[in-house]
Amino acid sequence: MKSREYAKVIRQEKIAPDVYSLWIEAPQIAAEAKAGQFLSLYSADKSRMLPRPISICEIDPDRGYIRLVYRVVGAGTEEFSGLCEGGRIQVLGPLGNGFPLKEGKAFLIGGGIGIPPMVQTAKELSAIEDRSSIQIIAGYRSEQFLAEELKHYGELYIATEDGCAGTKGTVLDAIREHALEADVIYACGPKPMLRAVKAYAGEKGIECWISMEERMACGIGACLACTCQSTEVDNHTHVKNKRVCKDGPVFLSTEVEL
Amino acid sequence: MKNTKVTLAGVELKNPVMTASGTFGSGAEYSEFYDLGALGAVVTKGVANVPWPGNPTPRIAETASGMLNAIGLQNPGIDVFIERDIPYLKRFDTKIIVNVCGKTVGDYCQVVERLASEPVDLLEINVSCPNVKEGGIAFGQSPHALEEITKEVKKHAKQPIIMKLSPNVTDITEMARAAESGGADALSLINTLTGMKIDIYKRSFALANRTGGLSGPAIKPVAVRMVYQTAQAVKLPVIGMGGICTAEDAIEFILAGASAVSVGTANFADPYAAKKVAEGIEAYMDQQGVEDIRDLIGAVG
Incomplete structure (x- = not known):
């Protein structure tokens, strides 16, 4: 129970x-x-x-x-x-389901209030991977938070919209500036960021897990408020609507329409 | 010996508490919190003849003491429902009430025919969903249309039918009488009140559907009034709902004339809400020295 x-x-x-x-x-x-x-x-x-x-x-x-x-x-x-x-x-x-952690060089991409789950993700990855494989890319509007915790578990790269720290621009700008490479991506952040990360992963052929956000009511899969469009038929309603709270919030980027 | 049993159209419920359609799925998610046998009945989310994808998101928005929803009756269709949801619910010692939706009269009839041979106790006919363009409320705002669809569905239904009424009408008693004339076995009310919320910073609608159905304690006094008026106007048993969060709320509806009550939005605020309402009714009976819950039905005034 x-x-x-x-x-x-x-x-x-x-x-x-x-x-x-x-x-x-x-x-x-x-x-x-x-x-x-x-x-x-x-x-x-x-x-x-x-x-x-x-x-x-x-x-x-x-x-x-x-x-x-x-x-x-x-x-x-x-x-x-x-x-x-x-x-x-x-x-x-x-x-919800959580990130399925894989071996290999990883990008942990967080944007704004999507950064916090990357702390635990990095912590868990650090048990199975070398520090150099845990590449954390954090995108802030301006003021940074959780940077110390993130640095503790991996290599931290920062992007800020106003250029006050790290790369001026987006998380993808930071990845390009540092010529970073990865075998798997974990991402959480605003929809435009997820859309860009999904496109990047598609181009490079990298396995990419994204955490989605939607307005929720019950939080347990009953009310069908927080659905997102999926590429395949979902197993609840048998349409193409997965429940963010129950089937997600983490989805393979190719599994959902953004 | 205290009695909490009530009878709806010949079907006996162990207590008068059930779930409001759309807030409880088909029970599976809530059965992870408590034994659904604590409830008089589970009312399922609306099911149509074929799967419906529902509306775009955002589908919900919180409001003061309530919420707006415009889910749009996303459902897997009757085939999956019969194969998966009914057998699951049969595992519990509770009655099964299936909420039926459709775009045309034919759709409703097709679903109730498919359910004829299934082990379900009652059918609730949803002619009051404000969030779908076709069907739904289109049948629930005209007394003539309501009487006609009630007659048609009744012809095809094997189980007793409950017509679920919309509060978005000028005179609820006119609608209640129309459903009674059409042959309904019971009435349930109220469905949600049509509302709207605007995000003043984005200058956009909070819901993708623009309008949604308002539910929760904010609508309770409206619901109690309509249940009272309906119980006075017709001989059919009435199932009351609209903002019930506690046993005290439920007792209000019963005193207003409801033979049973449904807990809806409160399930989101507290997954145990419906069970607690059932337990609280017993506590109220003990405290007030009520031997039989049926003595409370319509006992106001």
């Missing part, structure tokens, strides 16, 4: 404008979770009925902790940003 639980807030800090890092204690979730999965966070204010899906940034199974890094984009995430040590929040998870 799945269960929803109250997680204890260990600590929370603001790590960039509107970006918060929240450590919670949720031993069962921490024991099961893996990179690329997400949690549903429920608002204490009952007038906000829908859970917020937040990707897992880091897992500490020994202490039973989960780290969530999210951006405040509305009233729900604003409420979460006010959580303090000792507080509690209702969570459900881990949800």
Whole structure:
């Protein structure tokens, strides 16, 4: 049986404008979770009925902790940003499929608030691969966050829109500037970035796993709100609509239309 | 001995709590949280004669104490439903109510005919979905069209039929009487209220479909009023829904005249919501010294 639980807030800090890092204690979730999965966070204010899906940034199974890094984009995430040590929040998870980690030289591409899941992805990859094979490309609008954590597990390349750090431009500009190569790609970020990464992977013939985002209601595959267009018939409705929350959020780039 | 059983068109439910169509799939996802045998019935998501892909995304938007949805009745069609979903639901000690949708009268009839030999208890005919261009609400906003489709579906249905009414009408009692005249065995209401949300920063519609159905506690007082009016207007049993989150909400509907209630949007806010409502009704009965749930039906005033 799945269960929803109250997680204890260990600590929370603001790590960039509107970006918060929240450590919670949720031993069962921490024991099961893996990179690329997400949690549903429920608002204490009952007038906000829908859970917020937040990707897992880091897992500490020994202490039973989960780290969530999210951006405040509305009233729900604003409420979460006010959580303090000792507080509690209702969570459900881990949800979704996660990244299937493969051996070989990898690109871990994160854009904006798609960067956090790359921390756990890099951490898990570091158990099976050399540091030099873990090439992390992080794209920021301007201000950077999680750079230290990412550097800890792999080679970090930064791209910023305004050129304040690293390559001025996109994550693909950074890959080209450094003439990087990979056998497999893991990516999470805004749709235009995913579209460009998918096209790049297609040209180069690289296996590419992308994490999708869509508005969700139930978070468990029942309501069919968060579908994305798939190239093949899905196994739920037998049309071409995969559920981001249940069949994803991670898909092979050739599996989905962007 | 306390009684929580209610009867709908000759079908006995162990308790009056069921799920609102579209919020619970065919039960599989929620059965990972609790035994569906805790519920009086599971009402499935709408099923058509063939698979429907549904609407473009975004399909949902949160609103104050509720949400808008425009899923567009994405469903796998009756073949997959019969092969996969009905056998799954049969594993649980609960009644099965299949919500039926279609674009034409013929589509509805085809689905109810396919279900005739299946082990389902009741059929709920969805003539009130506001999110599809053809069928759906087109049959649910004209008393004449509603009476005609009720008659047609009734001819082809083996199980009793529940007509699910739209609140997007001038007079709900006129619609309820039309369904009764057409031969409906029960009524369920309310479906969602048509609404709209605009993103003021993007200056665009929050939903790809522009409009969507409003559900959740925000619509509960409207629903209670319509259930009351309907129960007064017809002799058919009424299934009440619209924003039910707690047992207290459910009792309100029952006092207004509902013989059973459905929990919908609350399933998203809490996967255990429907089970908790069923348990809470028993607690209310114990606390209030109610021996038989049926004594509460329409007992307001």
